[in-house]
Amino acid sequence: MEKPVLISLGRGRYYKETDGLKLDVGAYMKALEYACDIEAEVEMGVPAQQAIMIGDDIVNDVGGAQRCGMRGVQVRTGKYRPSDENHPHVKPDAYVNNLAEAVDVILQQM
Numbered sequence: 001m002e003k004p005v006l007i008s009l010g011r012g013r014y015y016k017e018t019d020g021l022k023l024d025v026g027a028y029m030k031a032l033e034y035a036c037d038i039e040a041e042v043e044m045g046v047p048a049q050q051a052i053m054i055g056d057d058i059v060n061d062v063g064g065a066q067r068c069g070m071r072g073v074q075v076r077t078g079k080y081r082p083s084d085e086n087h088p089h090v091k092p093d094a095y096v097n098n099l100a101e102a103v104d105v106i107l108q109q110m
Contacts, residue, residue: 004036004038006029006039006040010025051070052093055073062092073092
C-alpha cells in the first residue's frame with residue numbers, strides 16, 4: 001500500500017476567541033501525523049510568487065505568507081476583526097468576505 005500524503009494548512013497550536021482559547025489546525029495536524037505515521041508536507045513544489053494564501057489571521061496567515069514572498073488575501077470570517085484592516089504592518093493584497101469571493105478576486109485580479 002502506498003504511503004498517504006498529508007498536507008497541513010498550518011502548525012498553530014491554538015488561537016484566542018472571545019470565549020477563550022481554541023485548538024488551531026496544528027493540533028489536528030499532529031494527531032493525524034501520529035495516527036498515520038507520516039510527517040505533514042510543508043512544501044508543495046510551487047514558487048512562492050505563484051502562491052496565494054487566503055486566511056482569517058492577519059498576522060500569521062496573511063503576514064506570514066507575505067514574508068515568504070506569497071500574496072496574502074484576508075477573509076472577513078473566523079479570526080478576522082474589523083481592526084485588522086488598520087494593522088500597522090500587514091497590508092493584505094485583497095480583502096474578501098468569504099472563500100467564494102476570494103476565488104473570484106483571484107481569477108479576476110491576481
